[in-house]
Amino acid sequence: MNWVTACKLDDIEQEGAIRFDHGSRTYAIYRAPDDSVWCTAGLCTHEAIHLSEGLVMDFEVECPKHSGAFDYRTGEALRLPACENLRTYPVEIVEGEVRVAL
Amino acid sequence: MNGMVIIGAGECGTRAAFALREQGYDGPVTLIGAEAGLPYERPPLSKPDGGQAIRKPICEQAALDAAGIDYRPGMSVEAIDRQTRTLTLTGSSLAYERLLIATGARPRRLTCPGAKLALDFRTHADASAVLVAATGPVAIIGAGLIGMELAALLRGRGIKVTVIEAGPAPLSRAVPPHLATALHDRHIAEGVDFHFGQGIQQINPNGVTLASGDHVAAGLVISAIGVIPDTALAQTAGLATGNGILTDARLATSDPAIFAAGDCAAVAQPGGGHMRLESWRNARDQAQIAARNMLGGTEDFAALHWFWSDQYDLGLQVVGLPKAGQEMVTRPLGDGQISLYLADGLLVAAAGLGPGNSIARDIRLAEMLIAAGSRPDPKVLADPAVGLKALLKTARAA
Numbered sequence: 001m002n003w004v005t006a007c008k009l010d011d012i013e014q015e016g017a018i019r020f021d022h023g024s025r026t027y028a029i030y031r032a033p034d035d036s037v038w039c040t041a042g043l044c045t046h047e048a049i050h051l052s053e054g055l056v057m058d059f060e061v062e063c064p065k066h067s068g069a070f071d072y073r074t075g076e077a078l079r080l081p082a083c084e085n086l087r088t089y090p091v092e093i094v095e096g097e098v099r100v101a102l
Numbered sequence: 103m104n105g106m107v108i109i110g111a112g113e114c115g116t117r118a119a120f121a122l123r124e125q126g127y128d129g130p131v132t133l134i135g136a137e138a139g140l141p142y143e144r145p146p147l148s149k150p151d152g153g154q155a156i157r158k159p160i161c162e163q164a165a166l167d168a169a170g171i172d173y174r175p176g177m178s179v180e181a182i183d184r185q186t187r188t189l190t191l192t193g194s195s196l197a198y199e200r201l202l203i204a205t206g207a208r209p210r211r212l213t214c215p216g217a218k219l220a221l222d223f224r225t226h227a228d229a230s231a232v233l234v235a236a237t238g239p240v241a242i243i244g245a246g247l248i249g250m251e252l253a254a255l256l257r258g259r260g261i262k263v264t265v266i267e268a269g270p271a272p273l274s275r276a277v278p279p280h281l282a283t284a285l286h287d288r289h290i291a292e293g294v295d296f297h298f299g300q301g302i303q304q305i306n307p308n309g310v311t312l313a314s315g316d317h318v319a320a321g322l323v324i325s326a327i328g329v330i331p332d333t334a335l336a337q338t339a340g341l342a343t344g345n346g347i348l349t350d351a352r353l354a355t356s357d358p359a360i361f362a363a364g365d366c367a368a369v370a371q372p373g374g375g376h377m378r379l380e381s382w383r384n385a386r387d388q389a390q391i392a393a394r395n396m397l398g399g400t401e402d403f404a405a406l407h408w409f410w411s412d413q414y415d416l417g418l419q420v421v422g423l424p425k426a427g428q429e430m431v432t433r434p435l436g437d438g439q440i441s442l443y444l445a446d447g448l449l450v451a452a453a454g455l456g457p458g459n460s461i462a463r464d465i466r467l468a469e470m471l472i473a474a475g476s477r478p479d480p481k482v483l484a485d486p487a488v489g490l491k492a493l494l495k496t497a498r499a500a
Binding site for chain 1: 458460462466467
């Protein structure tokens, strides 16, 4: 596992998400209403759309194009047309920096 | 045992087939598609991958098998016998308990001389033919969503594009005028030529002769003048039709054993009249309701209309039905903007245009505000410092 510093905690709005690109891959990093931070694969499993542009409500992110939804803590697909789960990655906060294990 | 039969295996019919199973129905489900191959999504057709038209299946055969859906591709239905509840298929027949007509819509055809030379853009086969033929200058007839999306696609490939429109402006049907103007300006900046208020005298192998006598040189002419609902089967079977197959709010046709949904259905409205919508989301939303009501439900269709369009790097989204006469409040949003529409103080619609999917989040929040029956103060609504999410939480707490 390769731990990478992705951003500062303050870069992410509470109940929001940002996109994080690393190598040739793209990820989404979420800051939950309780300030916990989570990381998933960046693209919706239905079509290659960046989930970081979707609406984050509670612990759910919704694809900005087709409204498929996921629990970003577990990657579970919650609503059609998304039916395949998202991959998730471990996250830690070190001195205000968000680190993800890719 | 006679089961549920669905005519039309597009987004609507396919969703309905799965929804019947999700509702717990365990009798036979038959899904009849006119085209060969697996059911596929239409929106990606105008977003090809390289030079190839994308054929993205809505579901794999394994998913159809797992759900016990008897999918019959490449099959046409010749007639509906409502007395015996039987369909006549080519060479066979099929009885139904409940029938869903989800035959969609087909391209409206030009009637001018040479109309046959113009290609349609509706099916995967159409998209493939257009992409192969689009090697030199292209003339697109019709400045609606499909025409404008194709113009953007072809300009992106460096092809000279001329758009010819009978009306005075582009996108006049579904897009609010200020956003239609913004998109039009972008097309002009990208080098698209436009002719408005122009009829067609004739189409020939070298291009299009306009009513004015001017000639637009083109090696390929695309016809994108809208669609007409596919009502032929319903009409022949004696079902009530107008601009679409007429249904009540529950999506039942004039025969209670037959339902209609998606592009082909004109649904009774609370204020009177019928409304027919053409969009991906509507096809899916109506499929869900139709499936539940085929199984004895009594749910009215009441989902908000929503659609998107991608042109160049710009994304447009519209929710609800923005109309002249409503109060419009505009919020700046990064490099884009969104407009919200109020009718007698009630939030009823929103429309946004910006790079990529940048306006999607706020349009979704606006949709939730509309669904919550929100009556926001226009001054607060116009203030970019006040987030729509905060407004939604206030509206829901009230």
